[in-house]
Amino acid sequence: MILQPAVLTLLLISALGVAVLLAAAPFALQVIRRWDLASGSELQLRLERRTYLFSTLVAFVMALQLAGILLFVLNADRMAVQFPGAMCAVGTLNAGRFGFGALLGQVALFFLAGMWLTLNHADSLGRDYPLVRIKYALMVGLLLPAAAAVLALQWTYFSGLRAQTLTSCCGSLFAEGAGGLPGDLAALPPGPVRAAFFGCLALAVAAAWFLRRRGGYLTGLASAAAFAATLAGITSFLSLYVYEHPHHHCPFCMLKAEFHHVGYALYVPLFLATAAGLGTAALQPFRRVPTLSAFVPALSVRLSRVAAAGFLLVLLVALGILWRSHLILS
Amino acid sequence: MRAGIERQLALLDFTVASLARRKARNLGLLAVFALLVFLLASVTLFTRALRQEAAAVLAGTPEVILQRMVAGRHELVPPGYRERLGRIRGVQKVEGRLWGYYFDPVIRANYTFMVTDPAPRDGTIAIGPALARLRGLAEGGTLAFRSYAGELRAFRVAAVLPQPTELASADLVLVSEKDFRAFFAYPEGCFTDLAFSVANPQEARTVAAKLVRDLPDARAILREDSLRAYASLFDWREGLVLAMLAGALLAFGILAWDKASGLSAEERREIGILKAIGWETGDILRMKAWEGVLLCLTAFLLGYVAAYAHVFHGGAGLLEPVLKGWAVLYPRFALTPVLDGLDLLTLLLLTCVPYTAAVLVPTWRAATTDPDSVMRS
């Protein structure tokens, strides 16, 4: 265990998220069992009041996750100095068993919370709160376990970390032929990956824009694909252009000042766009609910616009990197 | 969109007016909050600066240092060793170093005697700023030491070392090689240790490993390792202090909870009025969120600026003993100011998240006051 402020903070905020959801769980179950909007009974009024609390809590947890992801990566980068062989965040994440697992878990939780909040917003537009049971079932059944899993992963990872652990960093981890997912990503042939990267992003922009009225599932699918393709593309070839180095395949180093924080210009719109794209998909099953049918299309359009704009921005930033780079790959 | 922004602005207007109306109450919480930020920020700013300082010092040290060991203890490097080292591939700029400790009974402190290149002229020394302060010396003064042969030797102080790297130079005494050997009766041709650099810095570890194989009685110390040792030392101390401050954090959370749940009758009445005239639970929550944001940011700014002043202009008087001190010769720091994104984010989360978590439920409870409560009272 490495006792360090950033680590303590990360564990603290994850634990808080779990505690908050756990404390809300019994009340959420009560909502599922006893909700009856037609009634003016005390219990019903109490339950309605609680819905405000839960929305606020989940929004809080989502905000925490977002800050947590950033903190996690920044901190990993900073801790690299303690592990021989580590030069940036990758080395640190690789120094424990669940480093990458914890990061992926946080990202997943962020998107889940985003989808939940989209549903929550839609629900609050319908005069009879049509999604209330589904919403709380998802909160207890999905968000809570996910948050707990993230906490467990973080805890295992951090408690297993020992300074002086020999680790391998982006240079070797993302090297062609290193094996494992990161190695495979780096070893992917640049041609097809480049095609997939631009193809998926363009497809996501197109899906989000042209299908904004009725193509929620497709937009969601395209968003998820674009998210994966962008991460793969960054690792496989875009990073090389950022660092202007033919073998430096690291998705994290570009967040540093040496590279003008260009990573943020890629990741921030990517995360927002993906969250929005997944949100439209989350809305789809409920577009025919009578009291929602008037609102879902407008909401979908709004989210689709955000997704389209976000993916377009990622595309433009990527093109800008390629254009400005001095690297020439044969 | 437009309406949404207008609504937020209107709520913000009201929030600012309300905060101003309840100055006394809010000032108390603000003061405690700012104090907490001040403490935590002092610790992080101070350790960050120390770390920076250590890194700056180490940046000037040789890449690899080779020591000879006898029965597990550091021994003198005999003549001839240096030449053997020079033949190993990749080793560059081998340099024999001379240094040692001297205990001064006058102020009960250890000095580090060292021969540097360029060295002071024979008979003169250059001394660290802390030493100069403690012995009341300036350039041109005279300092006498009892040599290992037993006789008293006087040196003229040719220079007092400059401040910037005080962490390392505080207790230094720089002498010429001839004086060093004479004073300590150091055998001719022997060195304290050997320093060298490696052609390709990435290969340092490999070269060091090879060296230890060829010279089994030697130990190699890499700069990278020292850097790491320093980093974990500071991290560990910082973590320890912060863990102690966790109690303060908890107390603050409880205070915030108490303040938020113990709303005054006046405030309850006000929320009731707002709800009756058309504010919704969500609006009250948004208003309270603005209140929290304003409070957090103000407290954070105040605390952080105060901590900055404390650490970089006030010499971190409150923390020095815990985080730095180990010797009589206190380096008096003029730390180089460092602001660090990660530290800022950590601190912001560490203070604002517990606050938010503590006030969430009480705030919601107040916000769900029944709209008809004002008519029933």
Next chain:
Amino acid sequence: MIALSGLRKAFNPGRPNEFWALDGIDLVIEAGKITAFRGPSGSGKTTLLTLVGCLARPTAGRVTFKGEVVSSLPERFLTDLRRRSFGFVFQQFHLVRGLSALQNVMLPAAPTGRPRREVRDRAVGLLEQLRMGARREERVEFLSAGEQQRVAIARALVNDPEVLIADEPTANLDSVLSRQFVGLLEELNAGGRTVIFSSHDPLVVESGAVHRVVGLRDGRLEP
């Protein structure tokens, strides 16, 4: 405009101190008229006003507003409806202390998202109309009872509601001010607003301005 059927409202239901404030009310309130609820204290006037004005939900029964059932709307929508359609003047005025008259009048518009400049102009206009223009920057706790009431009325009107609801509006006023208030109600009513108020002050209830008086006793309508 507003129809109540089988309306019942209980406080602390299921507990030893259970109390039925309203026990079966059927009533239709017409648009564009002045309606007064009359009855001794504890007869349920105020509770009835809270249900008519969408401040609370009935324990049983139905409230319809312009043909829409509103008694089972969740708070979010009920509030939205309330702030668009109803303005309230309370017995104790319930102004927010420490704020100026103008700030108080602007409060109900804050959550609507209307541009603040527009709201301010409207609030200033209303205060001037109620002869409070000169004192609009005064903090409300320094105003007299009559002035406070006019601020409260301006506040009730800032969102331009169709219905004005007043609870015992003259309980804190002397007879001169009470008469002035009745005059004001007539003015507002002449402008097309529906006015509903509760009072046990004969001076107000029996004045010629009121179109309909509804008597209440022990939570039921007087025949």
